[in-house]
Amino acid sequence: MSGVRLEGIVKAYGAVQVEHGIDLEVQEKEFVVLVGPSGCGKSTTLRMIAGLEEISDGDLTIDGRHVNRVAPKDRDVAMVFQNYALYPHLNVAENIAFGLRIRKESKEQIAESVEEVGNILGLTPYLERRPADLSGGQRQRVAMGRAIVRRPKVFLFDEPLSNLDAKLRTQMRAEIKRLHKRLGVTSIYVTHDQVEAMTLADRIVVMHDGRIEQIGSPMDLFLNPANTFVAGFLGSPPMNMVKATIVAGDQGPVAELDGQRIQLQQIPSLTNAVGQQVTLGIRPEFVSVADQNDPNMINLDVDLVETLGSEALIHANLQGETFVIRTDTVGQMHILDGISGFTIDPKLIKVFDAKTGEALPGQVVAQ
Ligand SMILES: Nc1ncnc2c1ncn2[C@@H]1O[C@H](COP(=O)(O)OP(=O)(O)O)[C@@H](O)[C@H]1O
Ligand SMILES: [Mg+2]
Structure with a gap:
């Protein structure tokens, strides 16, 4: 049961409260997208789940375990960032293997995992290359490979496609969706892009000023927005x-x-x-477009x-x-x-x- 539950999550930086009580239950294997304008609290929420940011108040549960005070490395989550955060001096295989080395897995196990992830992500021809010699899309794939190889309970994505050009973004979006179908790992994905939210999500969470405006399936939010904010945010x-x-x-x-x-x-x-x-x-x-005789024209x-x-x-x-x-x-x-x-x-x-x-x-x- 690798769900994630947020109950009354509050975040304050000093005297300034930026999240005012977030309640969200992400089911096992679900793909949930947090979407909203810049500054609404998406990254802060994700970073609190990852353990990179302290939770000011409320309860966070991952896989049934209360983890407010658990260190990031012990939460069994893997995060993919917008800027990839790859090690420039390591090649692709070494970047992917990094987390496994830290965990002291055997050489054979690591080689096997890297090969498998390389296959899944189409990175096999590039395993010896350094990040500097890869395209943006390939770098993003390596960043995802590093997350996948750890077999985490939960994937966290923070605007992973924002640095890619429009065409590559569309392509990578479909790849992420396929990957989720194949691996079925519970995923929480942050974006300000409503098209990404609509296409990727099982359920969308629309955020605004540190609060949740509405939670629902993409089509439900599109057809039945609860308020003008959600109505205006989704759709183009x-x-x-x-x-x-x-x-x-x-x-x-x-x-x-x-x-x-x-x-x-x-x-x-x-x-x-x-x-x-x-x-x-x-x-x-x-x-x-109306027929001339329509009385409601x-x-x-x-x-x-x-x-x-x-x-x-x-x-x-x-x-x-x-x-x-x-x-x-x-x-x-x-x-x-x-x-x-x-x-x-x-x-x-x-x-x-x-x-x-x-x-x-x-x-x-x-x-
Ligand atoms: N380290 C920090 N100190 C003070 N305020 C911060 C800090 N990080 C983020 N904030 C504020 O918290 C709010 C939410 O930020 P963030 O979660 O990064 O938004 P988003 O990811 O939705 O663009 C913003 O008002 C931002 O200015
Ligand atoms: Mg952000």
């Missing part, structure tokens, strides 16, 4: 956010804004919110259509702000020229309290 292009007032319409609640009326779904929390100021969250992908002033190949981004104006729509192009290009009418499925419009930013209850979209 980001969710459109517009201020509106809820009024009563013929078919239930309607959002009124900028001379437009947008039909909302008929659920009690919205029906009972007539008169309330809200923020509508509308994903660019959930807006459709809204008209938008379009100022730009960017064609990207299979899809196009339509930039329209709503309340003086840009409202982005993402649509397919194939078979539709003739419609996009001069387009102004759109429809939105009421079930896919998220309604947030304008003051608190919290989603009104009961708006669950099934995955």
Whole structure:
């Protein structure tokens, strides 16, 4: 049972508290991604789990054992850093073997482990090379090899792909995912990149200012964000956010804004919110190009259509702000020229309290 449990974890540097009570339970074999803007406390959380940073308050349990006061080397975790932290004077094989030498494993055992890890990571041709003679991607692989070879209970990754160019990052991301499928080691991965979080995670933990905003599967967070912070953080292009007032319409609640009326779904929390100021969250992908006869059509002033190949981004104006729509192009290009009418499925419009930013209850979209 190599899970990791954080209960009420607090971190203070002197008088400044930077984490305010983190509760998280990572299951055995799970891949959990901590994501959030720079400075929200991702690295600090990971370093506390690794034992590189003291825990100010709360309880940390790894594999059922309370480890607040256990030294890093005795926690059975392995960490991979953004800057790789390889030994420049050692070759690849020696870098990978380093931890095993410290543990005083036999020469034969070490050779066998290095060979196996070299195979897993495609490093066999480079075992004699020094880090300086490797590409960024190869160095990152060596750093992962050094973690894998120790067969830890938990892998901790702190922005391991940030130093790579975009293409290599995509490739390494897939490799990490495959590796996790193959080895099944409990993993906690930190990134500020929402695409990495969406693609890698079994569950995503969205952090903000030293607190957890929401925990859930990637699709659940994408479809059912608990608040405007999570809604705006996940998804690209980001969710459109517009201020509106809820009024009563013929078919239930309607959002009124900028001379437009947008039909909302008929659920009690919205029906009972007539008169309330809200923020509508509308994903660019959930807006459709309208059939002329649709009664729920809204008209938008379009100022730009960017064609990207299979899809196009339509930039329209709503309340003086840009409202982005993402649509397919194939078979539709003739419609996009001069387009102004759109429809939105009421079930896919998220309604947030304008003051608190919290989603009104009961708006669950099934995955
Ligand atoms: N050694 C330190 N002393 C004081 N404050 C720190 C220290 N390390 C990190 N912090 C603060 O803790 C907060 C969280 O930092 P960090 O965990 O590195 O954020 P992230 O990894 O999400 O970018 C930030 O406000 C940062 O300034
Ligand atoms: Mg960090």
